[in-house]
Amino acid sequence: MAFSPLVDELVESLRCLPGVGQKTAQRMAFHLLERGRGGGERLATALQGAMSGVRRCNSCQNFADTEICNLCADEKRRTGTLCVVESPSDLLAIEQAGYYDGSYFVLMGHLSPIDGIGPQEIGIEQLLKRVRGEGVTELILATNPTVEGEATAHYIADRLEGQNVLITRLAHGIPVGGELGYVDGFTLSHAFRGRKPLAD
Template identity: 50%
Template sequence: MKDPAALDELVKALQGLPGVGPRSARRLAFHLLQRDRDAARRLADGLNEALDRVQHCSRCNTLTEHDLCEICSDEDRDPTQLCVVENPADLLVIEHTRAFQGLYYVLMGRLSPLDGIGPADLQFERLLTRATDGVVKEVVLATNFTQEGEATAHYLSEVLTARGLSVSRPARGVPLGGELEYVDAATVAQALRDRKRV
């Protein structure tokens, strides 16, 4: 017996989430449809509302409901410091430390040649335009300490240094192979305080 087409589409959609394989996607779909249809409706409504209202900040590229996010709109932030992160979750981790008072740029990914993701896919030109605006003096490359994150930081370091910018990287208090999203705030704060020139 084949699954109904709508159920099959739901399973395929759930498989698009990180860490969700075919079996987990099928279990989630059955759970939502069999046991918790109200949660399924809330999930669908929440997704639709987010898709309608959430956009990228025109300045830093993070997710927001406005043209400029709350951080970019804050006149008390230090515009001479620009912290580059891979995704909005990493930005939030750094913000929770309260150790960085500059502005951000969110790449929405990292270099990954094996996955076909290069500089053009991450819109590095947009970052370079932002970093070389004459206001930014230091760029903190806070990409994750994974192979892809390190490659991204190395590439950006070369390009930004060639343009006369001071480039730093958080200290290695964050474990190698670690993702900022899963590191405790104290470790991230210490890593930012101990950053060094690249």
């Protein structure tokens, strides 16, 4: 059964969201039209504003509505340490943990030649220029522990070989509170490779 063209367009537009199929899109559309018109109008305004006003920070490539994002503009952040992540959601996870207080660089992806994503597409030249120009002393490669994430980390490390920069990688392994019987082989192998002496 077809609805009006406006309803059909709303349903199809909602399907662009990850994990939203036809039925879920219909439920969302019907909810907005039946009981959430105020919320729908607010959503439309927020979407329009974000789509036209959000850009990439000129320094770290994170989402921002100004040339330099709030994190890069914060003078309280520790200089000399730069953490490289694949996405804004990775940056947010690190920020929410509340431990790291240095600077960031958001790749907005990872190297994937099969998908046509090379160094230019994720801003590696801009990253290298920033490392060399800002006197970065430690570069933390916090890319995801996937094949592509590992390849991206190794590529960046290779490009900085011979520079006076300490290159570190986030530790991977068994989560606190986890049991060995439930940990996958990939995680276990990372944990074994990253083992260190027991602290006194």
